[in-house]
Amino acid sequence: xxxxxxxxxxxxxxxxxxxxxxxxxxxxxxxxxxxxxxxxxxxxxxxxxxxxxxxxxxxxxxxxxxxxxxxxxxxxxxxxxxxxxxxxxxxxxxxxxxxxxxxxxxxxxxxxxxxxxxxxxxxxxxxxxxxxxxxxxxxxxxxxxxxxxxxxxxxxxxxxxxxxxxxxxxxxxxxxxxxxxxxxxxxxxxxxxxxxxxxxxxxxxxxxxxxxxxxxxxxxxxxxxxxxxxxxxxxxxxxxxxxxxxxxxxxxxxxxxxxxxxxxxxxxxxxxxxxxxxxxxxxxxxxxxxxxxxxxxxxxxxxxxxxxxxxxxxxxxxxxxxxxxxxxxxxxxxxxxxxxxxxxxxxxxxxxxxxxxxxxxxxxxxxxxxxxxxxxxxxxxxxxxxxxxxxxxxxxxxxxxxxxxxxxxxxxxxxxxxxxxxxxxxxxxxxxx
Amino acid sequence: xxxxxxxxxxxxxxxxxxxxxxxxxxxxxxxxxxxxxxxxxxxxxxxxxxxxxxxxxxxxxxxxxxxxxxxxxxxxxxxxxxxxxxxxxxxxxxxxxxxxxxxxxxxxxxxxxxxxxxxxxxxxxxxxxxxxxxxxxxxxxxxxxxxxxxxxxxxxxxxxxxxxxxxxxxxxxxxxxxxxxxxxxxxxxxxxxxxxxxxxxxxxxxxxxxxxxxxxxxxxxxxxxxxxxxxxxxxxxxxxxxxxxxxxxxxxxxxxxxxxxxxxxxxxxxxxxxxxxxxxxxxxxxxxxxxxxxxxxxxxxxxxxxxxxxxxxxxxx
Numbered sequence: 022x023x024x025x026x027x028x029x030x031x032x033x034x035x036x037x038x039x040x041x042x043x044x045x046x047x048x049x050x051x052x053x054x055x056x057x058x059x060x061x062x063x064x065x066x067x068x069x070x071x072x073x074x075x076x077x078x079x080x081x082x083x084x085x086x087x088x089x090x091x092x093x094x095x096x097x098x099x100x101x102x103x104x105x106x107x108x109x110x111x112x113x114x115x116x117x118x119x120x121x122x123x124x125x126x127x128x129x130x131x132x133x134x135x136x137x138x139x140x141x142x143x144x145x146x147x148x149x150x151x152x153x154x155x156x157x158x159x160x161x162x163x164x165x166x167x168x169x170x171x172x173x174x175x176x177x178x179x180x181x182x183x184x185x186x187x188x189x190x191x192x193x194x195x196x197x198x199x200x201x202x203x204x205x206x207x208x209x210x211x212x213x214x215x216x217x218x219x220x221x222x223x224x225x226x227x228x229x230x231x232x233x234x235x236x237x238x239x240x241x242x243x244x245x246x247x248x249x250x251x252x253x254x255x256x257x258x259x260x261x262x263x264x265x266x267x268x269x270x271x272x273x274x275x276x277x278x279x280x281x282x283x284x285x286x287x288x289x290x291x292x293x294x295x296x297x298x299x300x301x302x303x304x305x306x307x308x309x310x311x312x313x314x315x316x317x318x319x320x321x322x323x324x325x326x327x328x329x330x331x332x333x334x335x336x337x338x339x340x341x342x343x344x345x346x347x348x349x350x351x352x353x354x355x356x357x358x359x360x361x362x363x364x365x366x367x368x369x370x371x372x373x374x375x376x377x378x379x380x381x382x383x384x385x386x387x388x389x390x391x392x393x394x395x396x397x398x399x400x401x402x403x404x405x406x407x408x409x410x411x412x413x414x415x416x417x418x419x420x421x422x423x424x425x426x427x428x429x430x431x432x433x434x435x436x437x438x439x440x441x442x443x444x445x446x447x448x449x450x451x452x453x454x
Numbered sequence: 455x456x457x458x459x460x461x462x463x464x465x466x467x468x469x470x471x472x473x474x475x476x477x478x479x480x481x482x483x484x485x486x487x488x489x490x491x492x493x494x495x496x497x498x499x500x501x502x503x504x505x506x507x508x509x510x511x512x513x514x515x516x517x518x519x520x521x522x523x524x525x526x527x528x529x530x531x532x533x534x535x536x537x538x539x540x541x542x543x544x545x546x547x548x549x550x551x552x553x554x555x556x557x558x559x560x561x562x563x564x565x566x567x568x569x570x571x572x573x574x575x576x577x578x579x580x581x582x583x584x585x586x587x588x589x590x591x592x593x594x595x596x597x598x599x600x601x602x603x604x605x606x607x608x609x610x611x612x613x614x615x616x617x618x619x620x621x622x623x624x625x626x627x628x629x630x631x632x633x634x635x636x637x638x639x640x641x642x643x644x645x646x647x648x649x650x651x652x653x654x655x656x657x658x659x660x661x662x663x664x665x666x667x668x669x670x671x672x673x674x675x676x677x678x679x680x681x682x683x684x685x686x687x688x689x690x691x692x693x694x695x696x697x698x699x700x701x702x703x704x705x706x707x708x709x710x711x712x713x714x715x716x717x718x719x720x721x722x723x724x725x726x727x728x729x730x731x732x733x734x735x736x737x738x739x740x741x742x743x744x745x746x747x748x749x750x751x752x753x754x755x756x757x758x759x760x761x762x763x764x765x766x767x768x769x770x771x
Contacts, residue, residue, distance in 0.1 A: 164694040167701040197653045201669040
């Protein structure tokens with residue numbers, strides 16, 4: 022349940038605002054749904070009457086996370102996930118804004134469906150929800166959607182979700198058309214013909230398991246094509262989920278050329294590799310597949326340098342019927358909205374990525390790319406704030422997860438650090454007790 | 455009233471294949487001559503004899519109602535024998551057959567061929583193979599010179615001038631021969647030309663045509679004197695240039711609100727045929743600021759001027 026909205030004062034915190042590269046000890050005052058003030062000793066100077074004072078000694082206070090890629094079952098697969106269940110999972114994971122994907126049933130390809138999603142989320146979710154709309158009608162890759170009207174209805178970006186648009190001419194026209202509306206196109210870069218029947222990363226390990234592989238080239242070819250098309254269209258483009266070093270080379274060159282090309286990496290590809298598939302664990306079957314350790318390391322380094330802009334959960338709830346199957350027959354997908362941040366903390370604790378950098382990729386950058394007001398603690402910003410205990414050790418039990426589906430690759434993982442409080446619009450949406 | 459065309463005015467070339475290649479003097483000369491035919495066409499007795507004994511063949515490889523009937527009337531009023539040949543697009547195989555058709559027709563000794571073809575450049579190809587005068591009645595997305603002339607005549611009669619007018623050409627520029635001919639003509643006569651449309655319907659390189667390019671009607675129509683809407687050529691669209699006609703109308707369709715961005719005395723034009731509710735709504739199309747019906751009237755006069763002036767170049771004229 023949402024608590025009543027009265028002013029909240031978070032005292033003695035380590036405040037990290039990645040939008041300003043701030044990392045300092047201070048108090049944070051939230052009032053009327055906004056960040057009011059950040060400075061030391063606000064509490065000593067007297068606070069508005071009725072203020073809830075929360076001692077955050079030893080804790081980190083940061084902007085709420087924006088998960089740029091989450092598949093929610095609504096409409097059409099409510100048995101796997103609803104806005105309500107996803108939003109509780111999100112709040113527990115420090116995610117205050119979910120960007121949901123359009124490959125639902127029916128797909129989010131008309132303004133009326135965008136409207137439905139926004140109303141449904143408003144009525145049932147405890148965090149903010151913004152949909153991406155389909156890039157092509159019925160996600161068929163044949164005709165572009167009403168990008169102008171969909172954006173006006175509230176779609177924050179355009180994507181065919183986990184499908185790639187193979188028709189280069191259509192992709193060019195969509196990019197060209199989207200530019201007139203300053204719309205962001207997000208694309209899953211995988212050539213389906215090269216993926217073919219592949220189910221995991223191509224290489225020795227797949228060969229030993231007797232599974233058909235998916236080459237990294239399937240991704241790099243599509244990304245390289247897209248970059249050339251962006252060069253023609255001069256529009257804003259975001260690669261939905263990059264996984265390998267070769268793609269990062271293409272991305273780096275596009276950015277050096279001054280193109281408005283950005284990219285995400287999923288928390289799965291940053292923290293797991295193909296070896297985690299082990300003896301055919303279907304919870305580690307994701308799309309694109311988990312790659313080798315060299316690619317994972319390259320991805321982490323790209324996150325550190327800012328080449329990778331966004332880290333997202335790729336949250337994809339699947340149930341027993343779609344996962345308790347032979348590996349090659351199981352659906353890809355892993356839930357992750359609740360574990361995105363704590364899994365990411367592994368990279369922080371290992372010294373690979375600074376905390377501010379990780380938080381920036383999970384809040385500030387998605388806000389900038391999608392034109393959302395969050396991802397910052399600047400005074401006046403929405404009071405979407407999380408409180409973290411960086412050092413709490415715990416073991417993840419998937420039955421404790423709030424998502425309706427339990428397909429977490431982090432089941433039984435030993436984790437360090439967790440979200441202790443999530444505040445959305447000035448109200449506490451989650452508190453760890 | 456007996457109005458005599460100025461006998462002095464003659465086009466330099468044998469054909470009218472495009473606005474490109476016409477001098478300012480020729481354009482203005484054609485417009486002045488057309489003014490006289492406007493008066494003539496309003497008389498009971500509309501006949502003249504400058505094309506008496508001449509044979510005009512209207513060779514239309516692409517369906518047309520208004521352009522073809524306009525050329526037919528123009529020829530008949532000048533005394534020519536006019537024959538209409540509608541060639542089914544499905545029964546021809548472009549290049550080779552087009553040339554064969556030209557050679558066959560040439561053997562019949564026509565004096566003027568009026569040609570429309572769906573392929574850009576086809577009219578020029580045909581003109582190279584015949585001995586008579588050829589008038590381009592529209593070739594692909596290349597040129598439609600008589601449309602640009604009639605548009606200019608309509609503008610001049612209503613605004614008193616072309617020079618200095620701000621003309622916004624809106625919509626499907628990519629597929630439009632009307633737009634190309636108008637851009638050339640209006641630039642030649644020192645109008646300020648703007649094009650407005652979604653990027654997918656603007657040909658790459660259009661900004662080098664001497665036009666200002668806009669993607670937004672509100673910005674593009676600001677201070678416009680003339681709002682020229684183009685037909686959304688859905689029949690030429692293989693593939694997805696725009697998502698839907700609803701969205702197209704929402705952002706680029708001319709309604710009272712968008713017309714309000716232009717000057718208070720801005721006038722509305724459309725070459726026809728209109729897709730009502732797609733690029734223009736009926737209130738605007740039929741409103742007091744619409745010149746659309748007058749454009750049709752000017753069409754006959756302009757085509758008479760073209761045929762008349764070309765006839766002076768014919769052998770034995």
